[in-house]
Amino acid sequence: MASHSVHLPLITTLHHSVIFLILINIHSCLCSNDGYRNCGNLISCGKTTNIGFPFWGKNRPKECGHPLMQLTCEKETSYITIKDVQYQVLEANPESHTLKITRKDYLEDLCKPNHVSTTLDTQLYVYETPYKNLTLSYGCSPLSKSLPPTFVPCNEALGENVYAQIGSVPLMSCKTSVVVPVPLSLVEIDDFIKVHEAIAEGFVVRWVVGVGECEKCERSGGVCGVEGSSQQTACFCRDGPCPGFSPDIKTSSGTYV
Numbered sequence: 390m391a392s393h394s395v396h397l398p399l400i401t402t403l404h405h406s407v408i409f410l411i412l413i414n415i416h417s418c419l420c421s422n423d424g425y426r427n428c429g430n431l432i433s434c435g436k437t438t439n440i441g442f443p444f445w446g447k448n449r450p451k452e453c454g455h456p457l458m459q460l461t462c463e464k465e466t467s468y469i470t471i472k473d474v475q476y477q478v479l480e481a482n483p484e485s486h487t488l489k490i491t492r493k494d495y496l497e498d499l500c501k502p503n504h505v506s507t508t509l510d511t512q513l514y515v516y517e518t519p520y521k522n523l524t525l526s527y528g529c530s531p532l533s534k535s536l537p538p539t540f541v542p543c544n545e546a547l548g549e550n551v552y553a554q555i556g557s558v559p560l561m562s563c564k565t566s567v568v569v570p571v572p573l574s575l576v577e578i579d580d581f582i583k584v585h586e587a588i589a590e591g592f593v594v595r596w597v598v599g600v601g602e603c604e605k606c607e608r609s610g611g612v613c614g615v616e617g618s619s620q621q622t623a624c625f626c627r628d629g630p631c632p633g634f635s636p637d638i639k640t641s642s643g644t645y646v
């Protein structure tokens with residue numbers, strides 16, 4: 390009798406371990422494709438939610454997006470860098486492939502910019518809505534007669550000001566100028582509070598990387614990422630690269646529709 394009471398639990402334990410090992414095996418088989426497993430992760434950060442390809446960052450690994458399209462998340466706010474300028478992401482809309490962004494440096498202070506004009510990497514983004522250029526100029530010679538009448542003092546001791554004008558023509562008597570897109574509604578640039586508000590309102594860009602290809606991939610049951618040194622859009626399915634997905638060839642007669 391005593392031997393039974395010892396053996397039964399032992400057999401049960403053995404039995405459980407075997408099942409456990411089988412389960413581990415099945416699990417690792419299904420998840421052997423890292424691209425599929427990882428690129429299913431979407432990025433959510435504050436108001437920006439469920440962002441996938443072509444972006445990566447946070448819980449979404451680098452191979453799941455374009456190398457230049459990293460979304461970073463700090464204190465529930467997401468940021469993206471485009472051509473050396475960091476932008477705060479105000480809104481993101483994966484359905485329309487748009488981001489509403491504003492320069493982080495100018496949100497903080499009109500006087501201390503990263504002295505780089507806003508330019509989009511046109512391989513990645515296009516302007517979605519009309520905008521106009523505003524030029525802010527720094528290090529201007531105070532004696533010059535060609536300076537615009539209104540300015541914000543930046544360093545009164547040094548007599549340094551920032552001057553604003555509509556358009557993207559730099560002032561000759563200034564050391565640097567920064568061009569920023571602003572809404573068409575900005576007309577009164579003599580009021581620097583309005584100028585700052587217009588910059589802070591941001592502008593809308595649409596991402597154009599792999600958009601059609603990725604939708605095709607998702608319709609075929611895969612998730613999008615990039616692959617190889619050319620960073621071409623790749624489609625990962627559960628068991629490896631998606632068999633029906635070919636980025637360069639247009640599908641005929643709506644196979645994936």
Ligand SMILES: *[C@@H]1O[C@H](CO)[C@@H](O)[C@H](O)[C@H]1NC(C)=O
Nearest residue numbers: 506519520521522556557568
């Ligand atoms: C804004 O300025 C850039 C050059 O800095 C120019 O390429 C672009 O066409 C301008 N956009 C508008 C709407 O004027």
